[in-house]
Amino acid sequence: MPELPDLEVFSANLDERFAGKKLNTVQVPNDKKLNVSSDELRDTLSGQKLKSVxxxxxxxxxxxxxxxxLALxxxxxxQLHFFEESHEIKSPVxxxxxxxxxxxxxxxxxxIATPTLNPPVAEAPDALDKSVNADFFNKEFKGKKAAIKAILLDQNKIRGIGNAYAxxxxxxxxxxxxxIVGKIPAAKLKDLHQAIVAVLNDAIVQIRKAHPGSITGExxxxxKVHTQKQPKSPTGGEIIIKKAGARKTYYTAEQEFFS
Structure with missing residues (x-):
């Protein structure tokens, strides 16, 4: 699944391509996940100019x-695909x-990819929102017994981070x-906030550099650690892979355990 850095690049490229253009019409070949009828979506958006993505x-x-x-x-x-005039892309939603x-x-x-017309305002903040800081984590984590990775992946707590970037x-x-999130000391929560900002922003830069026009993919x-290519982290720790269901967690013994 694309995560925050991928989607940040996709949105910029889509904005460059379509912002300022009028939407002539919209078709929904698969409307099972759409929150309104296809006709309502078409009536609402057709003829409108796209301001931004x-x-x-x-x-x-x-x-x-x-x-x-329109949220996608x-x-x-x-996957997302550009086309001119017509297309033969399989499984269109x-x-x-x-x-x-x-x-x-x-x-x-x-x-299962989902289009939504006029989605409700999310209660959880975006991972790069200014409100997500050490104080936010102090408040959200206090007294809780969940594992830190589970909290970072919970889109009802903080939005945009997936398995790899966690x-x-x-x-x-x-x-x-x-x-355990409630056991992580305040100093480490500052480190967590700084790591979120640094890792996500660096990933955006890296993706733009290597895949400048991308609108799909991961x-x-x-x-540095969520990889099959290197056996050790950049600081020399052996990368450990733990599988739970379909999800794999990549980590090293360099990381401190709080319980």
Whole structure:
């Protein structure tokens, strides 16, 4: 699943391509996940000019001139595709036809990628929001017994971080992914905040540099511990891989365990 850094790059590239263009029409070949009818979506958005494309958590927001928002969530295997005039892309979920013959398709062979018209305001902050700081973590973690990685992955607590970047952030912060959040000292929560900002922003830079025009995919070549390419971290710790269900956690003994 694309995470915050991937989607930040995608949103900038989509904005460059479509901002300022009028949406002629929208088609929804697979409307099972759509929160309104296809007709309502079409009636609401058709003819409107797209003001911008932005990112919120793990969703892409298409912001239209009348204040309407179309949110696209790629889920696990969703992909985005540019097209001109027409397309033959398999498993389309939603198709946006802009003036000038340009268009965008979100496809998903699993049929779980989700379009949402005018999504509700999220209660949880985005991981790069200024409100996410050491004080935020002090308040959110106090007295709780959950593991820190589980909290970072919970989109109802903080939005945008997925499995790969949770591992990278916790390694940089020097915190074991299995640490109990309520036991992590205040000084380490500052390290956690700094690691979130540093890791996510550096990843955005790396993706833009290596894949400047990307609008789909997951780019992980530069990761330091969540990787199959290196047996050790940059600081020499052996990378340990622990599997739970379909999810793998990558960490090292360098990270301190708090319990």
């Amino acid at each position: 932005s990112r919120s958590g793990k969703e892409l927001y298409f912001n239209f001139e009348k204040g309407d928002v 969530h790629l889920m696990l295997r969703g 939603i198709e946006l036809f802009f003036e000038g013959g340009t268009g965008l398709v979100m496809s998903d062979f699993q049929k 591992d990278e952030i916790l390694w940089k912060a020097g915190i074991s992914p299995f640490s 780019f992980r070549d530069f990761l």
